[in-house]
Amino acid sequence: xxxxxxxxxxxxxxxxxxxxxxxxxxxxxxxxxxxxxxxxxxxxxxxxxxxxxxxxxxxxxxxxxxxxxxxxxxxxxxxxxxxxxxxxxxxxxxxxxxxxxxxxxxxxxxxxxxxxxxxxxxxxxxxxxxxxxxxxxxxxxxxxxxxxxxxxxxxxxxxxxxxxxxxxxxxxxxxxxxxxxxxxxxxxxxxxxxxxxxxxxxxxxxxxxxxxxxxxxxxxxxxxxxxxxxxxxxxxxxxxxxxxxxxxxxxxxxxxxxxxxxxxxxxxxxxxxxxxxxxxxxxxxxxxxxxxxxxxxxxxxxxxxxxxxxxxxxxxxxxxxxxxxxxxxxxxxxxxxxxxxxxxxxxxxxxxxxxxxxxxxxxxxxxxxxxxxxxxxxxxxxxxxxxxxxxxxxxxxxxxxxxxxxxxxxxxxxxxxxxxxxxxxxxxxxxxxxxxxxxxxxxxxxxxxxxxxxxxxxxxxxxxxxxxxxxxxxxxxxxxxxxxxxxxxxxxxxxxxxxxxxxxxxxxxx
Ligand SMILES: Cc1ncc(COP(=O)(O)O)c(C=O)c1O
Numbered sequence: 001x002x003x004x005x006x007x008x009x010x011x012x013x014x015x016x017x018x019x020x021x022x023x024x025x026x027x028x029x030x031x032x033x034x035x036x037x038x039x040x041x042x043x044x045x046x047x048x049x050x051x052x053x054x055x056x057x058x059x060x061x062x063x064x065x066x067x068x069x070x071x072x073x074x075x076x077x078x079x080x081x082x083x084x085x086x087x088x089x090x091x092x093x094x095x096x097x098x099x100x101x102x103x104x105x106x107x108x109x110x111x112x113x114x115x116x117x118x119x120x121x122x123x124x125x126x127x128x129x130x131x132x133x134x135x136x137x138x139x140x141x142x143x144x145x146x147x148x149x150x151x152x153x154x155x156x157x158x159x160x161x162x163x164x165x166x167x168x169x170x171x172x173x174x175x176x177x178x179x180x181x182x183x184x185x186x187x188x189x190x191x192x193x194x195x196x197x198x199x200x201x202x203x204x205x206x207x208x209x210x211x212x213x214x215x216x217x218x219x220x221x222x223x224x225x226x227x228x229x230x231x232x233x234x235x236x237x238x239x240x241x242x243x244x245x246x247x248x249x250x251x252x253x254x255x256x257x258x259x260x261x262x263x264x265x266x267x268x269x270x271x272x273x274x275x276x277x278x279x280x281x282x283x284x285x286x287x288x289x290x291x292x293x294x295x296x297x298x299x300x301x302x303x304x305x306x307x308x309x310x311x312x313x314x315x316x317x318x319x320x321x322x323x324x325x326x327x328x329x330x331x332x333x334x335x336x337x338x339x340x341x342x343x344x345x346x347x348x349x350x351x352x353x354x355x356x357x358x359x360x361x362x363x364x365x366x367x368x369x370x371x372x373x374x375x376x377x378x379x380x381x382x383x384x385x386x387x388x389x390x391x392x393x394x395x396x397x398x399x400x401x402x403x404x405x406x407x408x409x410x411x412x413x414x415x416x417x418x419x420x421x422x423x424x425x426x427x428x429x430x431x432x433x434x435x436x437x438x439x440x441x442x443x444x445x446x447x448x449x450x451x452x453x454x455x456x457x458x459x460x461x462x463x464x465x466x467x468x469x470x471x472x473x474x475x476x477x478x479x480x481x482x483x484x485x486x487x488x489x490x491x492x493x494x495x496x497x498x499x500x501x502x503x504x505x506x507x508x509x510x
Contacts, residue, residue, distance in 0.1 A: 025069045028069055028070070029069075029073070032073055032076070033105075036081075037088065037476070040086055040088060040089050040090075040476065041089065041090065041091070043081065043082075043084070043086050043089070043453075044086075044453025044454075045085065045086050045089045045091040045092050045450075045453060045454065045455055045456035046085045046094070046450055046456040047082065047083050047084055047085045048453065049082055049083045053082075053083055054079065054080075054083055057079070058079070085456065087474075088100055088474060088475065088476060089456075089474060089476070090474050090477040090478065090481040091454050091456060091474075091481060091484075091485075092455075092456050092474045092477075093455060093457045093469075093470045093471055093472060093474075093485065094457055094458040094469075094471065095458055095471065096259075096286075096287045096316045096317065096421070096471050096473065097316060097317055097471060097472075097473025097474055097475075098315060098316060098321060098322060099316070099317055099318065099319050099321070099390075099473060099474070100319070100321050100475060101319035101320070101378060101381075101382060101475060102381060103319065103374075103378040103380065103381030103382050104319055104320045104321050104374050104377065104378050105321075106377055106381070107373045107375070107377030107378065108321065108374050110373050110374075110377070111369055111370045111371070111373045111374060114370060114373075117367050117368065117369075117370075118131070118359060118368060118370060119346075119358070119359065119360040119366050119367055119368055120346060120348065120350075120351055120356075120358035120359070120360055121350050121351065121356035121357060121358055122348045122350050122351070124370065125350075125356075127370040127372060127373070128356070128357055128358075128359060130370075130372040130373065130376055131156075131157070131158055131359065131371070131372035132150065132155075132156070132357060133372075133376070134158075134372045134375045134376045134379065135156035135157070135158065135326060135328070135372075136150075137379055138156075138293075138314075138326055138375070138379075139156065139328060141293040141384055142289065142292050142293060142298075142301065142312075143298055143301075144301075144304065144305075144310060144328060145305040147305070147330050148328040148329070148330055149328075150357070152330075153330065153331055153332060153333065154328060154329055154330045154331065154332055155328070155329060155332040155335075155357070156326060156327060156328040156329075157327050157359060157362040157363065158325070158326060158327075158371040158372060158375070159311075159325045159326075159327055159363055160323040160324075160325060161202075161313070161325050162200065162202060162284055162286045162311055162313055162325050163202040163205065164325065164364065165282075165284075165309075165311040165325055166202060166203055166206035166253065166282065166284070167206045167209050167210060167364065168327070168335070168338075168339060168362070168363060169251075169282050169308070169309045169327070169329070169335070170193075170206055170207065170210045170212070170251060171210050171338045171339065172280070172329070172334055172335045172337075172338040173250055173251045173279075173280035173308075174188070174191065174211075174212075174250065174338070175334075175337065175338040176280070176338075177191065177248065177250055181248065187248070188211055188212070189213065189216075190216075190247045190248045191216060191247075191248050191251075192216045192217075192218060192242050192247050192248065192249050192250060193207050193212055193217045193218065193250060193251045193252070193253070194218045194235060194238060194239065194249065194251070194252040194253070194274075194279075195217070195218070195220070195230075195252065195253040195254075196219065196220050196221075196222045196228075196230035196255070196258075196265065197219045197220065197221050197222055198222055198228050198255065198258040198259070198260055198261065198263055199219065199255055199258070199284070200255070200258075200259050200284065200286070203217070203253050204217055204219075212250075216247070218238045218242075220234045220235060220238055222263070223463065224415070224462070224463060227261075227263055227415055228258065228260070228261050228263035228415065228462060229263050229264060229265050229266060230254065230255075230265040230266075230270060232266065232269040232270050232273055235252065235270060235273055235274075236273050239273070239274075239277055239279075243277075249274075249277045249279050250279060250280065251280045251281075252270065252274045252279055252280075252281050252282070253282050253284055254267055254270055254271075254281060254282070254283050254284070254307070255283075255284045256283060256284070256285035256288045256289065256292070256300050256301060257285060257286070257287045257288025257289070257291075257300075257418065257419060259286075259287070259460075260423070260460035260462055260469075261414070261415045261421075261423050261462060261467075262287065262288060262415075262417075262418045262419050262421045263415070263418070264288070264300050266303065267301065267302060267303030267304055267307065268302060268303030268306065269303070270303075271304075271306035271307055272306065275306060280308045280309070281306070281307045281309075282307065282308065282309045282310070282311070283301075283304055283307045283309070283310045283311070284312075285300075285301070285310065285311070285312040286311070286312055286325075287312075287313070287316045287419070288300060288312075288418070288419050289311075289313070290312065290314065290316065290317035290318040290387075290391060291317070291391050291419050291420075292312075293384065293387060293388060293391070294388050294391055294392060297391075297419070300418070307330075308329065308330055308331070309327060309328065309329045309330065309335075310327070311325055311326060311328070312325070312326055313325045313326075314326060314375055314378070316473075317391065317420075317473050318378070318387065319382055319386075319387060319390060319475070320374060320375055320378050321374075323371070324371050324374065324375060336361040336362060339361055339362060339363065339364070340358075340361035341360070341361070346360070390475070391420075394472050394477070395419065395420045397420070397472045397477065397479060397482045398417060398419070398420035398421070398422060398470075398472045399417075400479070400482060401422060401470065401472065401482050401485070402417050402422055405422070405424050408490075409427075410426060410427060410429075410493060410497070411424050411425070411426055411427065411493075412424060412425050412427050414462065414465060414467045415462075420471065420472040420473055421469060421470065421471040421472070422469070422470045422471075422472075423460060423462070423467040423468070423469050424467060424468055424470070425438060425442045425465070425466065425467050425468060426438075426441055426442055426445055426493050426496070426497070428441060428497075428500065429497075435464060435465055438465075438466075439464075439465065439466035441496060441500060442459070442466050442467070442468055443459070444496060445468065445492055445493060445496055446458075446468050448492050448495075449488060449489065449492050452488065454484065454488060455484075455485055455488060457469060457470055470485070
């Protein structure tokens with residue numbers, strides 16, 4: 001085992017950043033990744049390893065001596081790849097996509113290459129200003145109102161996740177309200193947050209982080225008859241009920257493209273209600289925001305001009321990998337007042353001049369990555385036209401799959417499709433079969449499809465109905481992969497339906 005004596009046996013001078021070694025070894029890794037993409041279809045989409053597969057086989061201690069890159073890459077091939085779920089596989093239809101691209105990849109290399117940490121302007125002026133440039137580009141592509149921009153009272157920032165955007169905007173909303181209401185004890189306990197029962201679970205988590213009790217989060221029930229959109233009447237009723245109880249409506253989170261069914265809350269009417277009560281309105285378009293750069297999808301954002309803040313994740317469907325969330329706010333003074341700090345060791349002339357943006361005041365942590373570089377590379381290398389073409393191609397494939405499903409009476413499309421995600425289920429011909437039986441059937445269908453290793457899909461449960469979700473978005477997916485999915489689905493549905501002649505049989509098999 002390691003000892004200081006062993007360490008001293010290494011007599012080569014170490015230079016972990018030797019430029020020529022870097023050139024050689026990085027080429028090898030780039031070749032490895034290119035081969036990985038070429039061969040990605042040979043791997044099961046969802047990893048099939050058992051728990052402990054790596055922790056029980058890998059060496060328990062870190063290597064004492066340096067190892068050659070070739071040996072390490074051999075281990076990546078033999079031990080790491082089998083334990084990966086391949087998010088870039090064209091058979092990946094689970095959750096929402098996380099889309100890589102050449103522009104993103106090269107941008108990531110530059111980010112790590114420069115290793116700049118732009119917590120304030122001076123810490124890397126180009127990184128801060130590129131972030132402002134790229135956020136204004138995206139703001140224009142989405143046709144967000146100028147009130148969200150620095151030339152007005154607003155501004156934008158690149159965060160790591162939507163969850164972070166929710167925490168930051170909740171803190172700003174809380175501080176703004178605290179500065180207005182009487183400073184009596186227990187004010188925080190009176191603040192109430194509104195959302196729908198389809199809102200991403202991270203809102204509840206974010207509320208906990210900022211000190212708002214889960215009892216004060218009103219997740220308003222949605223229904224199939226309203227396509228799982230938040231009802232303005234229900235929101236109004238909930239707010240008025242809370243006001244009558246002496247509570248303080250603080251914040252409402254609206255979603256464009258909910259996680260389960262991609263429902264779109266009607267922004268205009270909901271913002272109008274929230275604004276009547278001086279609430280903060282955040283619009284979360286984590287997935288669907290990307291599609292809204294196409295004019296034919298922009299209408300889903302109608303009404304956003306009345307919101308207080310807006311966020312979407314390029315790391316989902318915008319040819320950009322994790323982590324990357326764009327957040328814009330209308331009032332940067334209110335927003336940064338809640339998040340800024342001014343320690344002595346960070347003081348510098350540009351910051352004191354108030355002529356620059358210090359992004360440390362726009363987020364939770366001090367340090368941050370130069371994320372703008374990858375978004376800038378994506379937009380320059382693929383262009384707005386390339387991004388639109390990419391989105392449209394995926395939507396076209398989803399439309400095709402939707403057509404195949406709707407022509408086959410054995411299947412039910414549970415909600416109308418808005419983007420490139422579909423929710424469907426297999427039905428039982430037997431009229432007396434209940435939702436419970438059909439839920440079990442679909443759970444088994446999904447499990448058997450995923451077990452093939454050729455595709456990976458996930459599920460949702462809406463109003464007690466188990467649905468299979470297909471989110472088409474993998475960059476490498478083509479028409480033939482959608483056809484393969486359809487053939488596989490039919491084959492497995494036939495086998496299951498043949499087994500499950502009566503609902504009673506289902507319960508004995510599950
Ligand atoms: C609508 C919506 N909001 C928020 C999130 C969470 O995003 P993040 O992981 O960036 O916090 C998701 C994730 O899928 C989502 O679909």
